[in-house]
Amino acid sequence: MSSFSKSESRIAMENLLCDEVWLSSPGTPDLSHESEHYIWKGYGYADLFYTTKEDSEQALVICLKKEFSYMPEAGYLDYLQSKNLVFARFRAVQWLIKTCTRLNLSIGTVFNAVNYLDRFLSMSQCHGWKHWMMELLSVACLSIAAKFNETSLPSLDELQMEDLEHCFQPSTIQQMELMLLQALKWRLGSTTSYSYIELITSNYICDINYNLHKELINQVNRALVKAILDFELVPYPPSVVAVSALWCSLEELVPSSYNAHLTKILKLINQDHEVKILKCQVSLS
Known part of the structure; x- marks a missing residue:
């Protein structure tokens, strides 16, 4: 060094x-297994910041409103490739x-x-x-x-x-x-894909047992880590990446009820994002 x-x-x-x-x-790296080896400090039911559904809903609305102001400048993907x-x-x-x-x-x-x-x-x-x-x-x-x-x-x-x-x-x-x-103009309170996970899972996916909920969070976190490594996913809004990661994880862990969960989740975000979610979900699968 x-x-x-x-x-x-x-x-x-x-x-x-x-x-x-x-x-x-030298080229685009392989991302397929990069996120599997990391264990994170996360949160459990006792660690939830938002104590009521109303608080979570209000925080979710705020995140959705401000997420675009914390994204990279337009043309960033082309900049990475061209340079x-x-x-x-x-x-x-x-x-x-x-x-x-x-x-x-x-x-x-x-x-x-x-x-x-x-x-x-x-x-x-x-x-x-x-x-x-x-x-x-x-x-x-x-x-x-x-x-x-x-x-x-x-x-x-x-x-x-x-x-x-x-x-x-x-x-x-x-x-x-x-x-x-x-x-960055001292604007550090970024809205990232991870910002949405507690907001959504704590109040909109609350009919599964503790162990399954814990595994869901871990699996979503792994998917989100995979996503931030992939430069092609950078242009997607954080809410799109978050919902796509939840979609993949719910489909695997609770196949019998994931459609019902997904329907509730999709109602929370901008309906114009549905096509982007489909594309992002395919990339994360």
Whole structure:
């Protein structure tokens, strides 16, 4: 692992603001088994934040209204492909997932970190990203997401302990964090696909037993992790990805009643999304 000196760190931060010669991607990675090996801190019935159905319904409406304002800029998918950033993004998201798992951070933290990463990349005016730049951005995204989500924070050294080729000084990471915060306009309370799972399952899928409910949540989480690794699913609204993941999991776990559950769930979201849900569900199956 290479380490940046103070002078190198200053130059690195200046270069991050400028056009550079960018990383070339070897191609689109295989995502089929990536999400199967991670265990997350999640929630159970005792951990639910919303105590009444009315609270959940109101929160769901708010999420649906604001989800588009927390999505990457239009044309992001084309940008990733045209700049050969598909594999670079995959590797960054994979590192975020592995590091959150290693440090026992919540699954919400990794979804926020990936959201910050995608939004920042989509706003970038640069012509490409060198490998060290993506690593620095990934560390900054996870650091900010942890500060926003977690009660016990890992140190910057702990974040960089594994799976990075560069080691950045705290001052460099902090400068990147400030640049990231300014680009995101300090809007960190992102609506992600994970934001919808508690809202839907706690009040609209409440007629299954505890163990089955727990398995449903775990399976949906695995599907959502698979989804954030797949760059082709980035343009879908978070609600579409969430419902698609629930659809796949319900169909497998409760085949006799999944249609009834799905009907209730589909009524909760924008009816214009039904075609997108069908396409997304096929991708996640």
